[in-house]
Amino acid sequence: MQTDQHVGANPPEEDPGLQGADGAQPRRRIPASLPPHSQAAIAQRMNDVPPRSTPGVFYTGSHQSIHPSGWRTRRHIKRKNLRQTLHTISLSERIGTGTLLPMAASVFSTFLIMVLIFVTVVSFINATHERFGDKITTFEDILPKDSTRIYDAHGKQIFQMMDQGKQTSEPLSKISPHLAHAEIAIEDQNFYKNPGYDITGILRAAIADMTSNKVVSGGSTITQQLIKNSIVGNQATMLRKLQEVILAPDISRYYTKEQILQMYLNTTYYGERSYGAEEAAHTYFGLMDTPTQTAAQQLDIAQSAMLAGIPSSPIARDPFLHPKAASTRMQEVLQQMYNQGYITAQERADAVTESLKPDFIKHGTPLNNRAAPHFVNYTLRELASDLHVKISDLSRAGLVVTTTLDLNLQNKVLKVAQKHIAEMARQHNMSNAAVVVLDQHTGAIRTLLGNIDPNNPKYGDFDVASQGYRQPGSSFKPYIYATAFDEGISPGETVEDGPLTIQMCCGLPSYSPHNYDQRYHGWVSYRYALQNSFNIPAVKLLLRTGVDKALNIAQGMGLSTYEGVPNYTMVLGSLAIHLIDNTSGYATFANGGIRVPPHAINTIKDQNGKLILQIKSHPARVLRKETAFMITDVLSDNDSRIYEFGKCSSLVLYETTMNQCYAGHPGPIRPSAAKTGTSNDFRDNWTMGYTTDVTVGVWAGNNDNSPMIDVTGVDGAGPIWHDTMLLAEQGQPIQPFPGPPDTLIKKTQTYPGKTTTDWHLIK
Structure with a gap:
């Protein structure tokens, strides 16, 4: 039984006398004690004095360590x-x-x-x-086209539009292979292998640019350059370069390498306003087409290398402007051609030697674009109208235009006009003339001479024939007479040529016309009055027909535009008109009353020879054939105009001189119908007329519209008309005018003051 022990008390002593006899350890004596929680034990301890506490911390448990040695160290670690x-x-x-x-x-x-x-x-x-x-x-269709070219009726080139550069395309077979090799060698050495772009070329160009700190190479292939020039534009941007690379394979799929090369060689810019190999060959080396070879076909190695070096910098490497830079670049091209096996070392050396000759680079003979400037301008206006475009759109349209012009005839007419004006200049103050020759059957303009001095810097470009408004004088009278004849009035009917006063409306003063000779001629026939250009009978006739009806007749015959106010004075030529319109009106008389509008163009083709448009005549009857016959009969009646012009005036197409004619030796006389006209103050002088083949209109006067001195129709424009008509009829048989229609009858009839025999309509 365990006894109570105070915490920290000494253990009870052992009694030695209690040891066993055998010397063994005796059992420990433990006094009896009450259970610590019993009531007796509690009461027994009530009077106990607790022992003094030992300073320090007392633990109820054992002070012996419960952990093995080193535990704390291990725990710390x-x-x-x-x-x-x-x-x-x-x-x-x-x-x-x-x-x-x-x-x-x-x-x-x-x-x-x-x-x-x-x-x-x-x-x-x-x-x-x-x-x-x-x-x-449609790449071929959108590529820059050739310069529009215009040819005369015999195939002679008279004009090439150059305001946007000049280009003449040729098939690859007609371009020197040396030029093709040179371009490939310097621009795109992998041309036949790459898909339209060359990554190595682009990287090579980029390295060269970065090394030089400037753009020295573009890295574009021939295909990319075509795309740049025709589709995406030539802006120096990364965007444009990417577009080239994207589109290049498509071009290569649609077109063969030969087609791409041909397009490139025909459209690349070689400087000096020249596009393509053909124009460059002419511009820099003076090469011209021969019957067997084109200019581009004649290029040799040296010439080809020189041209191939230009496109990358057309101004800086222009052989005319910068010959040293051009020569350096040419040698680079030759070196690349040699490296790539296109030429031998000897050919390279020979090319360099050739380039050092003084006449290696020479200007080509410039095209004479002033051969027929007024006709060309008229043609361009007509061409733009036919194609419904602006003239500026025609420059690089690739058109080949064949015209009606007879350049040889026009040059002869120009000399005739210049000679006559020179004779009249001093005494009569006449300085200029304009001439139009029309084929009345087709409307073809065989000659359009705007003035006699096309190169005059002051007025040479002005075209009096088709742009100038001039008063026609008495040459307008046949339109009024035609109106009267169309209504049944006979050329033999009489009219009194005497004083006349017309009361004008709207507060205008009265109008009293006078004849050119300031005389009155009594009763005369309309035939006689027209041939002698009497004014008063013409005004009286207009009073009978009416202004509006006569004006409509004139407009229907070709006088579509005019300046001035139509009234009774217009029979004397007060309305200003174009010479070409007046000539077209007379051509209607010559063609029996059928009008064929004048035109300068025969055919329009593209640069490949494909026909775009062939001009066809659109004849329309605007005058009764009986009327046209009577006008022709009157205007060809030389006997009726002897009073005013004489027997051998310039209106008679004799082949000898005027003196010989009056001497009775006129030679063969070609039938013709003609009328003169002189405006007020002798500012404008006209002679209009026709034969069975052509109609000719001539104007003479001054560019500043100043008066001439004492000039009549037969003295001013008449001689030019006479000689032009003979030139135009050269080689043609002499033919009389056609006879009268069945609806006309010639009979004698008595009128007031006179009995005449003339043509009458059968009613």
């Missing part, structure tokens, strides 16, 4: 290691949070950017194809 591990884990977590997330974000952003770039590139490619795709299939 373990806890230290644990703290380091936790710190490492925490640090790793912090690093992971601060690094891996941004890294993941960067990777995601990069991926997103790549996706955006991919989408952008695909969209750009699609947009490029959508924008330019249709142009690929």
